[in-house]
Amino acid sequence: MTQSSVLQERKIGPVPALDLAVGIGLAVWAIGLSWSHDGVTVPLLLLATLPLVFRRVNPPAALAATFVGGVGLFFNGTYPTPTSNLAVAISAAVAFYTLLRLLQRGQAWAVTVLAMAGLFGLGMFLMWRIGSFFGPVVMVHGAQVALCIGGVALAADLARARGEVKEVRQESVDQMIAAQCExxxxxxxxxxxxxxxxxxxxxxxxxxxxxETAPYTIKDLSDPAREGFEQIATTARETLVEMRRLLGVLRTDSGVGGGTSPQPGLARIPELLEEHRRAGGTVDLDIIGNAIPLPAAVDLSAYRILQEALTNVRSHAPDANVRIELAYLQDTLAIRVSDDGPGPSPSTGGHGLIGMRERVVMLGGWLNTGAAPEGGFLIEAGLPLLQAEAAA
Known part of the structure; x- marks a missing residue:
């Protein structure tokens, strides 16, 4: 990110309340405790303190204003009290710190060196103008200000280093989360x-x-038809063998054997509900429309979505009441699972929601998850029936 882009980001948004309070507070402090309230001192004190309100909006301008106000007070000759001077010094230090924090490390130290060099040049000029009698006083004050500048630069550098470490750590965490999700x-x-x-x-x-059984069940089957059925049976057997070879690695890598038990479907919903109730949960089921035979992929995906939804409730809102709605529409199976628990949290769903989305995307459907309008967590999914049949 370039410096110009950083400054542009800083210009977005209202003035922070803290900056507003600090800027006005320093201005009131400096003016209220000043020995002089003439038409020059008060404006200079305001110029040296009040721009701190906009230090995040335009740091270079805020620093320039505080510098001009401070130098003007020095040359004005009205000499505010030491307490007022302290308010001006704090304002300049904060504005300088803000500017350094926006710069890269090399740029920040270059600005610091230039500020010290400018301060040294200003001290030499003042010694030449006011004489050697005040020279030691000017040098002592100059050394004090130089130490303050160095201290502010060091503080900004340490804060920058901590911020960079925090950004790197957060980036690593984000990458780890992304890898886990993938x-x-x-x-x-x-x-x-x-x-x-x-x-x-x-x-x-x-x-x-x-x-294979068609030639034995169909009477008066012609020889070409018999050969056709035999070819169909042979192709089907060969396809089955190739599928097992192709997907066998998935079972091997996952440590899952090739069991022969049938895949579950919505016919096993009563088992899911009973399992949830045995765990201490409350769940109600509403079926809208007439239940129809579903394509195998839709039947299985609907079951898995409901299974994962109830698992999430038991993990994140075990005392919540769950309501399941299944709507058999003309070309879609609509699923809605809602609960009255505390609602979404950073850990809600996690990998389970990823699995739901993968299944819905496979079937060309849609999935919405998040806070329910009436409170709690809500899962809504639509599984197309016609597209699933065409895919099968």
């Missing part, structure tokens, strides 16, 4: 692929069996 998505995709393999393999096996 790993979770890959793992869920592998799980979905295994489940889809089981569904497709079952369908292909049925094709092979029906093609």
């Amino acid at each position: 790993q979770a998505a890959m793992a869920e995709r592998a799980r979905i692929a295994r489940e889809m393999h089981d569904i497709v393999a079952h369908s292909i096996s049925r094709i092979a069996v029906e093609a």
Whole structure:
């Protein structure tokens, strides 16, 4: 990020309340405790303190204003009290610190060196103008101001270093979270692929069996038709073997064997609800419309979404009441799961929501998660039926 872009970002937004309070407070302090309230001293005190209000909006201008006000007070000859001078010094130090924090390390130290050199030159000029009698006084004050400038530069450098370390740490955390999310998505995709393999393999096996048995169940089957059925059965068997070879690595890498139990579907919803109730939860189910046979991929994905939703409730809002709504629409299965718990939190869902989204995206559907209008957490999903049938 360039310096100009940083300054541009600083110009966005209202003046912070702290800057407003500090700038006005220093101005009141300097004027109220000053020995002189003439038409020159008061404006110079305001110029040296009040621009601190806008130090984040335009740091160079704020520093320039405080510097001009301070130098003007010195040359004015009215000499405010030491307490007023302290207010002016604090204002200049804060404005200088703000500018240094916006610069890179090399630029900040270069500005610091230039400020000290300018201060030294100003001291030499004053010694030449007012004579050697006041020379030691000027040098002592100059040394004090130089030490203040160095201290402010060191403080800004340390704050910059801490900020850089914090940014690097936050970047590392963000990268780690992104990597974990990507790993979770890959793992869920592998799980979905295994489940889809089981569904497709079952369908292909049925094709092979029906093609093999067709010559024995259909009377007066012609020889070309018999050969066609035999070819269908052979192709189905070969396809099944290739699918098992292709997706076998997913089962090996995940440590999951190739079990033969059928994939679950919405017919097992009563088991899900009973499991949730046995864990101490409360859940109600509403079915809207007439239940119809679903494509295998939609049936499985709907079951997994509900399973993950109830698992999330038990993990993050175990005392919440859950309401599940299934709507059988003309071309979509709509799912809505809501609870009256505390609502979203940084850890709500996590990898489970990633898995839901992967399943919905696979079917070309949609998914919304977040705070429910009436409070609690809400999951809404739509699984297209026609697209799933075409894909199958």
